[in-house]
Amino acid sequence: MNQAIRLVAFLEAFKGLLVLAAATGLLSLMHRDLYAIAARLIEHAHLNPAAKYPQIFLDAARNLQDARLTLLALGAAAYAALRLVEAYGLFRERPWAEVLAAGSGAIYLPFEFIGFLHHSNALHAGIFIVNALVVGVMVRALLQRRRAALAGSGAGVQH
Numbered sequence: 001m002n003q004a005i006r007l008v009a010f011l012e013a014f015k016g017l018l019v020l021a022a023a024t025g026l027l028s029l030m031h032r033d034l035y036a037i038a039a040r041l042i043e044h045a046h047l048n049p050a051a052k053y054p055q056i057f058l059d060a061a062r063n064l065q066d067a068r069l070t071l072l073a074l075g076a077a078a079y080a081a082l083r084l085v086e087a088y089g090l091f092r093e094r095p096w097a098e099v100l101a102a103g104s105g106a107i108y109l110p111f112e113f114i115g116f117l118h119h120s121n122a123l124h125a126g127i128f129i130v131n132a133l134v135v136g137v138m139v140r141a142l143l144q145r146r147r148a149a150l151a152g153s154g155a156g157v158q159h
Contacts, residue, residue, distance in 0.1 A: 016083030102138035
């Protein structure tokens with residue numbers, strides 16, 4: 001297997017497991033006082049609870065009901081499942097996984113580029129570059145697969 005594709009598979013598996021852990025964490029917050037937890041986090045970080053961003057965080061915690069928390073966790077679990085299935089397909093060298101990886105990566109590129117333009121820093125640049133490399137690796141793999149298929153089907157044809 002191509003080492004670059006194997007690296008992409010590990011990256012996708014890591015993202016899937018990370019988001020799955022986040023979904024599990026969200027579910028562990030159900031039926032708890034989210035406002036009190038948010039207030040303790042702000043206090044622990046030595047932030048002013050009356051400042052703009054800590055207040056936004058507190059307001060979000062106050063308005064997050066269990067139903068919304070469940071929907072967020074389900075969405076995260078679905079995303080994690082997609083990433084883990086994609087990683088499995090890449091490890092098994094399945095063409096559908098290469099298409100999925102190229103397509104799902106390409107969808108984010110314009111947004112990541114715009115994010116970089118608005119917040120030009122190393123983090124945004126790194127995210128954009130890594131995702132562009134993933135898309136490039138997948139497109140290259142798909143083109144190689146297509147060339148091999150065309151060479152194989154045209155081998156017995158005489159003109």
